[in-house]
Amino acid sequence: MRFIFKTDYNQDVKLAKHGGHVFWYSLLGLLLVAAPWVVAEYWLAQLTFVLIYAVVGLGLMLLAGFTGLFSLGHAAFLGVGAYTQAVMVNAGVPFPLALVCAGLFSAIVGVIVGLPALRVKGIYLGMATLAFGFIVEEGMARWEGVTGGNTGLSVGYPAIGGWTLDSTEEFYFLCLLVTVGATLAIVNLLRSSTGRAFVAIRDSEISAQSMGIHLARYKTLSFALSAALAGIGGALYAHKIQFLSPEQFSIIQSIDLLLMVVIGGLGSIHGAFLGAIFLIVMPQLISMGKDFLPAAIGGAAGLQGTVYGMVLIAFVLFEPMGLYGRWLKVRTWFQLFPFYRRGLFKRQKSFQKSDRLK
Amino acid sequence: MQLLQLLISGVAQGCIYGLIALGFVLIYKATETVSFAQGDLMMVGAFSGLAAMTLLGFSFWIAVPSAIVAMGIFGVLLERLVIRPILGQPAFSIVMLTIGVGYVLRGLITMIPDVGTDTHTLPVPYAGEVLRLGTLVIAAEQMVVIGATGILCLSLFAMFKYSKLGIAMQAASQNQLAAYYMGIPVKQINGLVWGLAAAVAAVAGLLLAPITFVHANMGFIGLKAFPAAVVGGFGSLPGAIVGGLVIGIVESFSGFYLPEGFKDIAPYIVVLLMLVLKPNGLFGEQLRKKV
Numbered sequence: 259m260r261f262i263f264k265t266d267y268n269q270d271v272k273l274a275k276h277g278g279h280v281f282w283y284s285l286l287g288l289l290l291v292a293a294p295w296v297v298a299e300y301w302l303a304q305l306t307f308v309l310i311y312a313v314v315g316l317g318l319m320l321l322a323g324f325t326g327l328f329s330l331g332h333a334a335f336l337g338v339g340a341y342t343q344a345v346m347v348n349a350g351v352p353f354p355l356a357l358v359c360a361g362l363f364s365a366i367v368g369v370i371v372g373l374p375a376l377r378v379k380g381i382y383l384g385m386a387t388l389a390f391g392f393i394v395e396e397g398m399a400r401w402e403g404v405t406g407g408n409t410g411l412s413v414g415y416p417a418i419g420g421w422t423l424d425s426t427e428e429f430y431f432l433c434l435l436v437t438v439g440a441t442l443a444i445v446n447l448l449r450s451s452t453g454r455a456f457v458a459i460r461d462s463e464i465s466a467q468s469m470g471i472h473l474a475r476y477k478t479l480s481f482a483l484s485a486a487l488a489g490i491g492g493a494l495y496a497h498k499i500q501f502l503s504p505e506q507f508s509i510i511q512s513i514d515l516l517l518m519v520v521i522g523g524l525g526s527i528h529g530a531f532l533g534a535i536f537l538i539v540m541p542q543l544i545s546m547g548k549d550f551l552p553a554a555i556g557g558a559a560g561l562q563g564t565v566y567g568m569v570l571i572a573f574v575l576f577e578p579m580g581l582y583g584r585w586l587k588v589r590t591w592f593q594l595f596p597f598y599r600r601g602l603f604k605r606q607k608s609f610q611k612s613d614r615l616k
Numbered sequence: 617m618q619l620l621q622l623l624i625s626g627v628a629q630g631c632i633y634g635l636i637a638l639g640f641v642l643i644y645k646a647t648e649t650v651s652f653a654q655g656d657l658m659m660v661g662a663f664s665g666l667a668a669m670t671l672l673g674f675s676f677w678i679a680v681p682s683a684i685v686a687m688g689i690f691g692v693l694l695e696r697l698v699i700r701p702i703l704g705q706p707a708f709s710i711v712m713l714t715i716g717v718g719y720v721l722r723g724l725i726t727m728i729p730d731v732g733t734d735t736h737t738l739p740v741p742y743a744g745e746v747l748r749l750g751t752l753v754i755a756a757e758q759m760v761v762i763g764a765t766g767i768l769c770l771s772l773f774a775m776f777k778y779s780k781l782g783i784a785m786q787a788a789s790q791n792q793l794a795a796y797y798m799g800i801p802v803k804q805i806n807g808l809v810w811g812l813a814a815a816v817a818a819v820a821g822l823l824l825a826p827i828t829f830v831h832a833n834m835g836f837i838g839l840k841a842f843p844a845a846v847v848g849g850f851g852s853l854p855g856a857i858v859g860g861l862v863i864g865i866v867e868s869f870s871g872f873y874l875p876e877g878f879k880d881i882a883p884y885i886v887v888l889l890m891l892v893l894k895p896n897g898l899f900g901e902q903l904r905k906k907v
Contacts, residue, residue, distance in 0.1 A: 328708050374888065378895045380707060381650045385846050386891050388839070389884035396881045509839065513715060520712050559733055560726025560832070567719025574713040575701060 315530035317487025326460030331391025337507030339489025364489025372481030523580025628758035630864020636841035655838015661818025691814025849897025
């Protein structure tokens with residue numbers, strides 16, 4: 259059991275709360291930097307995907323996990339960022355400038371979508387973002403002059419001046435840099451007054467409003483930041499996958515992104531990363547597990563969807579805090595050993611919260 | 617005449633949307649959550665009708681009621697097994713749960729060897745027949761859809777208005793705690809509402825089957841029923857049907873008069889406009905949250 263004795267107010271705002279944080283995050287950082295020399299190229303590519311999805315997941319976590327607004331059309335922002343990046347890079351714009359533009363453009367689109375969000379809440383917001391997602395997907399398929407329509411659009415390597423990042427390792431380091439930057443930005447945002455306002459809105463709109471938080475402004479800001487991160491993730495995704503077509507940004511992708519933050523654990527930064535790892539590793543595990551199953555089950559087309567659905571149901575039923583919640587329990591068990599009690603994390607029974615007039 | 621033709625096909629399609637939206641609204645009124653599995657329940661309903669007719673060899677008139685009853689029981693079981701344990705959690709958990717249920721249903725149907733990945737036709741007795749009125753051509757499938765929706769709506773209306781069970785459902789959806797104090801078994805009522813929603817979905821699936829074929833991905837049409845439910849106002853049963861008709865007619869007309877591609881997104885443009893102009897829908901009541 260670790261006790262932190264606070265002797266200074268600055269300890270409250272420090273990012274690393276104690277020596278354990280410093281040690282473990284440094285070790286993680288070292289491992290990530292050393293990864294290109296340690297792991298095989300295939301797994302390095304998978305790790306790159308984890309980092310890209312983690313950036314998108316951070317954005318969605320900010321919106322869903324910390325502001326309490328659920329978006330069912332987040333793949334649209336991913337798509338907007340990806341196509342912006344593709345078109346600009348293909349037109350010869352330097353890579354960093356295109357990345358910034360992809361983020362900015364997605365943020366602007368996010369603000370536009372955020373506008374109806376000011377009037378509607380709960381499930382209506384989900385419907386609005388769902389509708390928006392469909393419209394953007396159709397737009398990407400139909401605006402053939404820019405996006406190439408359903409035939410798709412190929413994307414070149416990221417290039418700065420004469421330097422082209424065309425190897426897996428170089429691109430991995432680029433993604434690592436962007437991911438670390440995004441994570442630090444979000445962590446810092448969440449301990450600022452803006453981040454506190456987001457959390458207050460999530461917990462209760464009415465009490466947040468009566469504390470003087472401008473709901474409309476902060477909700478729009480949350481949408482914009484979330485969309486910007488999705489756009490940046492989309493830009494990296496475009497370079498990684500090198501070929502864009504509208505069906506990559508369909509409702510299925512949006513649901514996958516939501517699944518990522520829910521399984522990772524809503525309301526935790528770690529959750530975005532754990533969810534991204536889950537999203538990338540799960541198909542690999544399923545294809546590995548296929549060999550051990552009878553051919554009739556292992557070879558069936560619907561296996562992946564079934565497993566995804568079952569995992570999702572199991573998490574919602576048994577571990578609503580997601581993978582991060584499970585890790586918290588395991589950690590507490592070790593910290594308190596042998597005094598862990600079963601009821602330690604038991605949720606209070608609550609009546610169904612109702613938005614209706616009582 | 618062309619106008620009338622478009623109108624009829626729009627109404628027929630709209631009835632399907634309306635029936636699926638009816639399922640959303642029933643569940644929303646009872647448990648204040650949105651079931652994303654509704655489209656997939658419809659798909660399973662169509663498949664169970666198909667199984668009853670081809671595997672078990674039932675005639676059409678026995679297969680249809682048995683499929684509907686089977687789906688009703690399935691809905692009750694679903695509520696008991698996965699929905700009831702998490703009631704009281706944030707609404708979004710239940711949304712994710714129903715998304716999961718939808719994934720599992722679609723995956724399991726796809727996994728059935730030789731059947732799941734193919735498209736099938738439901739052998740209905742009225743297939744391919746048309747009614748000609750002057751230059752107007754109406755397919756029998758469309759007339760059956762419109763007629764069956766009308767009958768179903770009337771019987772649901774009668775049930776909610778006159779039967780004890782219907783009134784209990786209304787009471788439970790208006791205020792669960794008060795209904796509980798009045799001696800209404802709210803939990804069982806919730807289960808029955810899920811059963812009813814699944815049965816309605818099965819009806820929609822059986823009506824849609826002769827028009828679009830039966831396949832594992834037919835549940836995606838449920839995504840177009842969301843706009844229907846929103847346009848009608850999420851808490852209103854007649855609103856769901858009216859919203860479905862609006863979406864169906866808009867879709868049918870935009871497919872004819874607007875450039876290609878607008879047909880698929882017209883419902884979503886309508887729903888965005890609706891959310892900006894009149895967020896509570898056509899029939900939704902104005903509600904305000906109190907502290």
